[in-house]
Amino acid sequence: MSLISNATPDSQLTSHHWASTNFYADIPMVMTGYASSRLWPHESQPQFWSKYQVWEWLQQVMDINQIDASNVPFQNFDMDGHQLCNLTYQDFVHAAGDLGPILFHRITQLKWAVEISCNFSEVSYPQTDGYDSSIQPRVPAVSPPPSCSHEMKMSYHRQHQVKKHNPRGSHLWEFIRDILLHPERNPGLIKWEDRTEGVFRFLKSEEVAQLWGKKKNNSSMTYEKLSRAMRYYYKREILERVDGRRLVYKFGRNARGWKESEK
DNA sequence: CGAGACTTTCCTGATT
């Protein structure tokens, strides 16, 4: 595509920065200040997470373990990272049932990770798929230390037994949602028309399609094809039809995680 | 291998 091959470093800094080799991997390069302040140290240190980051983390764990997010009692985790880190194993079990041990293990793992690598920046975390980059890719693979409790070990093993359902990490509507939720990553591609109602509009339809294609390793993706997939969402009520307005869609009852109140 | 979910591709026709 000409946009890619002709993109100069300057243009990549503006509207075409998506066109670099690795999907999203250009972000730290393009938005160094933002990326460094965003990624380090807050997201690596759960005790400093905001409520929204806690929510993102929950989503992340659900995605990783392929658990249906609708079964997760998110309301029990309306807290910031400091509060989250202070929860006991029993607190997690009370708040999330069977999921509690998994969540407890995850957060414990994160806390260990921070302690183990006092200087997190020394650890390399290749971002081949920054779309799911909020936490998981930066967590070193650590096993429970011998000293950890029996229940902690059980939670570890249980977690790794959870069935996978969506290994690719994201569907189209989630991809779209996350562009909306993180406009700073890809400015000017899609914008909210009505934030409360979940109405949004494509500003650069072909660029979004290219970005989606990049994620799916499909350089021939077009808005025409992407929009066909979007239309299939109407039936599943992930999207609602918005009549008479070009490039405008609306999240439906089955779309999760876009509401401001969920932050 | 088969089934199912989720697109991707292509197409015809309508609308803006």
Added chain:
DNA sequence: TAATCAGGAAAGTCTC
């Protein structure tokens, strides 16, 4: 006229 919208049909991809 070009871009977008609507869906049908069928193929492709991936996981279980």
